[in-house]
Amino acid sequence: ERRQEAWLERRGDILVKADRAESALLAYREAQEAIARLPKRIQGTQAMLDMQARLKQKIASASR
Numbered sequence: 001e002r003r004q005e006a007w008l009e010r011r012g013d014i015l016v017k018a019d020r021a022e023s024a025l026l027a028y029r030e031a032q033e034a035i036a037r038l039p040k041r042i043q044g045t046q047a048m049l050d051m052q053a054r055l056k057q058k059i060a061s062a063s064r
Helices: 004-017 022-037 046-063
Strands: none
Touching: 004 022, 004 046, 022 046
């Protein structure tokens, strides 16, 4: 089973490719919110820290 936040990140990536930056931003922010709802021990895993860093970069890029 794929994690919800991973699916939301992927959705954002697809929306960027479809030239739908505003929708992509929404998906990336939803992914960040999903991570924030996770237990701290999961938020602190390397995979989640990496995802948060990617999401931050993607939001900055899509916001331009």
